[in-house]
Amino acid sequence: MTTTPQDYQAAEQLLRRPARPGELVVGDRVRPQWIDDGARFWYAVNDGTAHRMVMVDPARGTSEPLTEPPAFTPPANPLDVPSPDNKFAVSQRGHNLWACSLTDGTEWALTTDGEADYQYGTGPAATGNGTLLRKIGLPYLPPTVAWSPDSKKVLAHRTDERAVRQTHLVEARPADGSAPVLHTQRYAYAGDENLPRAELVVLNVAEGTVVRAQAEPLLMPNLSPIALKWAWWAADGSAVYYLDRPRDLHTLTLHRLDPATGEVTTVLSETGDTRVEPNQFVFEPPIVQVLADEVLWYSQRDDWGHLYRYDLHTGELLGQVTSGQWAVRQILRVDEAARVVYFTASGLVDEDPYRRTVCRVNLDGTGFTKLTDDELDHVVTVSPSQQYFIDSASTVDTPPVTSVRDWDGRVLVELERADISKLVATGWTAPERFRVKAADGVTDIYGVLYRPRGFDAAERYAVVDNVYPGPQVARVAPCFDPGGMGLDAEPLAALGFVVVALDGRGTPGRSKSFHDASYGRLADAGNLEDHVAALRQLAETRPWMDLDRVGVFGHSGGGFAAARAMLDFPEVYKAGVALSGSHDARHFNPGFVEAYDGAGDPATWARTSNVDLADRLVGKLLLGHGELDDQVHPDHTLRLADRLVAANKDFELLLVPGAEHTFIDCLAYVRGRCWDFLVREVKGEQPPGYRPEPIVIGPELLAEMFS
Numbered sequence: 001m002t003t004t005p006q007d008y009q010a011a012e013q014l015l016r017r018p019a020r021p022g023e024l025v026v027g028d029r030v031r032p033q034w035i036d037d038g039a040r041f042w043y044a045v046n047d048g049t050a051h052r053m054v055m056v057d058p059a060r061g062t063s064e065p066l067t068e069p070p071a072f073t074p075p076a077n078p079l080d081v082p083s084p085d086n087k088f089a090v091s092q093r094g095h096n097l098w099a100c101s102l103t104d105g106t107e108w109a110l111t112t113d114g115e116a117d118y119q120y121g122t123g124p125a126a127t128g129n130g131t132l133l134r135k136i137g138l139p140y141l142p143p144t145v146a147w148s149p150d151s152k153k154v155l156a157h158r159t160d161e162r163a164v165r166q167t168h169l170v171e172a173r174p175a176d177g178s179a180p181v182l183h184t185q186r187y188a189y190a191g192d193e194n195l196p197r198a199e200l201v202v203l204n205v206a207e208g209t210v211v212r213a214q215a216e217p218l219l220m221p222n223l224s225p226i227a228l229k230w231a232w233w234a235a236d237g238s239a240v241y242y243l244d245r246p247r248d249l250h251t252l253t254l255h256r257l258d259p260a261t262g263e264v265t266t267v268l269s270e271t272g273d274t275r276v277e278p279n280q281f282v283f284e285p286p287i288v289q290v291l292a293d294e295v296l297w298y299s300q301r302d303d304w305g306h307l308y309r310y311d312l313h314t315g316e317l318l319g320q321v322t323s324g325q326w327a328v329r330q331i332l333r334v335d336e337a338a339r340v341v342y343f344t345a346s347g348l349v350d351e352d353p354y355r356r357t358v359c360r361v362n363l364d365g366t367g368f369t370k371l372t373d374d375e376l377d378h379v380v381t382v383s384p385s386q387q388y389f390i391d392s393a394s395t396v397d398t399p400p401v402t403s404v405r406d407w408d409g410r411v412l413v414e415l416e417r418a419d420i421s422k423l424v425a426t427g428w429t430a431p432e433r434f435r436v437k438a439a440d441g442v443t444d445i446y447g448v449l450y451r452p453r454g455f456d457a458a459e460r461y462a463v464v465d466n467v468y469p470g471p472q473v474a475r476v477a478p479c480f481d482p483g484g485m486g487l488d489a490e491p492l493a494a495l496g497f498v499v500v501a502l503d504g505r506g507t508p509g510r511s512k513s514f515h516d517a518s519y520g521r522l523a524d525a526g527n528l529e530d531h532v533a534a535l536r537q538l539a540e541t542r543p544w545m546d547l548d549r550v551g552v553f554g555h556s557g558g559g560f561a562a563a564r565a566m567l568d569f570p571e572v573y574k575a576g577v578a579l580s581g582s583h584d585a586r587h588f589n590p591g592f593v594e595a596y597d598g599a600g601d602p603a604t605w606a607r608t609s610n611v612d613l614a615d616r617l618v619g620k621l622l623l624g625h626g627e628l629d630d631q632v633h634p635d636h637t638l639r640l641a642d643r644l645v646a647a648n649k650d651f652e653l654l655l656v657p658g659a660e661h662t663f664i665d666c667l668a669y670v671r672g673r674c675w676d677f678l679v680r681e682v683k684g685e686q687p688p689g690y691r692p693e694p695i696v697i698g699p700e701l702l703a704e705m706f707s
Contacts, residue, residue, distance in 0.1 A: 001459060003496050003679050008690035010426045010453055011494035011675065023047070024423040027416035028480060030390060030402045032056075035070055038384030042066055045416065058388050058404045058412045079142050083151035088205055090154055092143040095119035097156060099205050110154070110203045111210060117161045117186060121145060123224035124196040125161060125186040126589055131169075131628040131660035144224040148237040153259055154203040155231060155240055157224065160217060161186040163194035169628050172657050185630055188221060190585055190593035190605050196220045200231065200242065202259040213257050215264040218244055221591030222282075229285040230278070241267070241290050243278055248599045252276040254288065254295065268315040270299060274519050275595060280305065280327075280508035282472040282595075289331050294318065294363075296341060298328060300512035307331075307341065309363060321365050327510065329356055333386050333407070339363045342371070342407060346478075346509060349375055352433060354446060354478040354509050356380075358391065358409065371409030377478040388412060394480035396448050397430035418480070427453040427494065431481070436537040438505050439529040443514070447502025447534060448476050450493035455544075462549035462683045463535065464497045465573070467565065468558040469526025470507035471518040471596045475558075492553065495675055496683065498545050500538065504530030522585060522597045523607040525561035525568075532572050551682035552576040553674065556632060556661065559583075563610045563621065563640065570618035575681035577674045579624040580661050583610040583636040614643035620681040621651040624670060626659030652677065668694040 013024060023046045032041035039059065044051045053066035080089035082102065091098050095114030100107040111120045121143030122128065133140065146155040167187040174181050188195050197217035201210055218225055225231040231242035240257040253269040267290075270276050278286030278298055287298035287305070295310040305327035309318040322328055326347030333342040342360045348370065349355040355377040361368045372378050376393040383389065388407070394400035399418035403411045420428075432449045452461050466489045468475040481490065489499040503509070504527035506518025517527060539545040552573045554562035559581025566576040585593045585608035597604045606612065621644075625637035634655065644651050654673055656666055663670045668691070676687035 001454065001456075001496055003683060003685050003688060005688045005690040007453060007495050008672075008675065008688060008692065010428075011491035012692045013426050014423075014428065014490045014494055024420075024426065025399070026419040026422070027402070028394075028400050028418035030392070030415050032381065032383075032390060033069070034384050039387070041383070042069060043415075044069075054415070056404065056413060056415065058383075058406075061413045063413050063415060079138070079140065081142050081145055081147070083147050083205075084149060085151040087151060090121075090143055090145050090147075090156075090205075092121045092140050097121050097143055097145070097154075097203065099154075108208065110205065110208070111158075111201075114158070117164070118158065120158050120201070121156055122159050123227060124159065124220055124222065125164075125630075126188065126196070126221070127223055127631065129630070129660070130183070130185065131626075131630045132662075132664065135658075135660065135665060144226045146226050146231070146233060148233050148259070149235065150237050152205060153237070154205060155200070155226060155233060155259075156203060157198040157200050157218075157220075157226065157231075159220070159224075160197045160199060164188050164196055165192055165194070167633060169630060169633065171628055175658075183628065183630075187630075187633070188590055189587050190590045190597075191600070191602060192590065195247075195590060198225055200225075200240070200257060202240065202257070202262070211259060211262045213264055214262045215255065215257075218242070219247060221589060221594075223591075228283070234290060243286060243288065245276070247594065249275045249277075249595055252278060254290075254297070266315070267295060267312060268297065268310050270297075270301070272301070274516050276300075280515055281474075284330070287328055287331055289334055291334060291336055296321065296331060296334065296363075303512045304347075305329075305512070307343070319365060321363060322361055322368070323365070325511075326353075330380070332358070332380060332382050332389065334363075335407075340367075344378065344380055351375055352377075352395075352446065352478055353444075354474070354476075354503075355395070356478070358389075358405075360407070371405070371407070373409075379479055390415070392479070394418075395478065396433050396476075396480060398480065400480050428490070429455060431489075433478075434502075434534075434538065436534045438527065439533040440505075443505060445502060445504055445530055445534065446476070447500060448489070449538065449542075450489050450499040450501075452496045452498055453494045454496075457544050459544055460546040461496065461498045461544055462551065463545055463547065464492050464499050464678060464682065465531055465535065465550065465552045465565065466492065466499050466501045466558075467526070467528075467531065467552055467554040467561040468556075469518075469522075469528075469561040470503070470557070471515065471522075471526065472508070472592065474503050474507050474509050475526075476501050476503055491671075492675075492678070495679060497551075497678070498542075500531075500535065502531060502534055504528070504534075518596060520598050520601070520604055522593070523564075523604075525564040528561065528565050528568055531565070532569055535572065547572075548574075549682055549684065550574060551678050553678065554581070555579040557582060559624075559632075560610065563623070564613075566619055566621055567610060567613045567616040570616065573619060575620040575622075575678065577622045577624070577677055578637075579663075579670070579674070580626065580629055580632050581610070581623070581636060581640075582632045583640045585609060587635065587639075588632070611639045611643050614640060614649065615647040617644060617647070617649045617651065620677075622654065622674065622677045623651060624654040624656065624674070626661060626663055627655060627657050628659060629661045631661040666694075668692045 097110040164186040171181040198220040200213035251271040254267040307321040358371040379392040381390040402415040559578040563578040585605040625634040
């Protein structure tokens with residue numbers, strides 16, 4: 001079937017983002033705006049023409065239309081961080097932190113000794129999105145701080161990058177048309193002696209005192225420990241607790257910081273043969289909670305992620321709280337009086353081990369109960385009052401139903417049943433969740449298959465493997481897909497491809513051993529051999545999959561994996577698109593490389609380099625990168641291109657002037673080039689010459705990106 005402009009238009013429609021005028025899916029996302037200390041909330045739904053607003057009172061079990069949102073006083077500056085009582089706010093000014101009174105406007109400095117590369121309230125420059133902030137006109141993001149519960153103190157850190165390697169990006173044509181501009185960034189590489197560090201401080205807002213932690217600064221190669229919630233206040237404000245790991249990540253330690261003196265004591269510690277993690281998913285909060293006299297501690301010591309109970313004062317192990325061949329995913333609430341913990345877990349649904357279930361168990365390990373005992377995936381938001389939770393239940397092919405539940409699992413009020421009628425009208429069909437065997441012939445692996453628009457089982461369709469290798473996040477979520485920005489699967493299926501996305505061995509979400517299959521093996525890009533095995537098994541029962549026409553597409557880590565697929569499996573992948581790829585681990589962020597390939601192992605990092613394998617290229621390859629990508633520097637793609645030239649290989653290179661990692665303001669152009677390439681080189685057709693409409697960077701899109 002020939003690809004038409006209408007296919008491109010359908011693909012463009014599937015970029016379901018709030019910035020677009022009119023949603024294809026209505027009511028799939030409820031974002032509560034809490035009022036009355038979390039006892040009630042309101043939310044808005046875009047129905048394609050206007051916003052519908054709803055007020056919810058769970059205690060009464062009511063959901064009523066709103067004509068206008070409840071009045072509230074927004075902060076004077078959205079880049080400030082207000083205190084819990086809304087009387088004060090903290091802001092960043094230069095290299096220091098300032099406080100202001102929200103009642104009379106008085107301002108005063110909380111720190112005065114900040115300086116360049118040694119400032120307060122920021123994370124590492126390597127993940128600071130400096131290019132994106134300049135592009136959208138923001139001088140900085142809100143400072144990374146945490147207020148004490150009584151609104152009197154602020155936990156912050158001083159970021160020390162003075163000795164971190166300097167790297168450089170050249171902006172060929174600035175917006176004002178002036179001469180090229182050099183942008184210098186602190187950015188450590190794997191194996192560098194000096195990494196960014198965080199020096200924890202407690203700032204007394206009223207008294208103006210600074211208490212510094214009496215401990216070694218924390219290694220901070222990726223993100224702020226406060227932003228990651230690796231450092232937090234005790235519920236009563238009497239202490240700060242934080243997690244720390246050495247560079248090899250084999251030991252995880254919980255510390256207590258006295259906010260009055262800066263004294264640091266060790267609460268408990270765990271050591272393992274590989275990474276010891278407080279959560280397999282690197283951007284999700286630690287599954288650790290400090291109670292009045294105990295600690296709930298997440299551990300994978302029995303190969304599964306479970307909760308253990310420790311004495312807060314002695315560090316003594318008191319017992320295992322959860323057990324079984326499944327994993328705790330998130331602590332939702334602890335009722336200390338009733339001695340019960342509520343949590344989500346994955347692996348309790350036989351059909352799909354990634355689906356999340358809401359559960360409870362007594363702290364002594366008895367009384368385990370599923371609060372959501374069904375086959376759906378449950379995404380949960382707990383109310384600030386902790387009286388109830390908002391539950392979004394779906395699967396990849398079942399639209400979400402969102403409701404408010406109590407802690408017995410009873411539905412108090414149903415909020416939304418997602419309407420997908422407009423989505424179906426585009427020619428979309430629900431994707432298929434599948435299970436196949438990994439390349440070892442034993443391990444079950446899971447993925448999602450998207451059928452092409454206008455699917456006809458009598459036809460033969462080209463295939464695209466839409467890859468992201470992890471190991472820090474999974475490629476496929478078990479819930480209904482909310483859509484992306486054109487770099488994901490559904491728009492590709494609208495172009496007439498069968499699209500496959502899966503999580504091979506080495507990705508998170510299951511057992512420790514399943515995740516550790518990638519440890520020291522980043523070179524395998526999330527076990528690409530599992531992808532090859534999956535394609536062949538799927539095609540055995542789906543003769544409409546044409547394995548003589550298989551392409552691969554990926555961005556960032558997926559860009560690395562897409563190129564690696566072309567180099568390692570040229571007999572399978574005939575063409576590939578590799579955008580913003582991290583092609584050389586030796587010149588990449590140690591927070592990723594050393595965490596998953598091991599610290600101090602240059603030989604392993606070299607094996608992870610695509611650059612050294614450039615002479616293997618056989619098929620058609622499109623390399624794309626942003627000129628000002630400060631997350632994965634463009635030299636990664638240029639290094640690979642250099643070796644491809646030296647090997648006399650044909651390839652296409654798209655270097656986009658001014659673009660950052662996600663091509664945010666030129667994505668329509670980049671997306672169109674990628675679509676054309678895949679249509680031409682995988683389907684073997686001439687593209688129709690259609691160009692998608694540019695994406696407008698509005699406040700809703702920015703909120704989506706930073707949420």
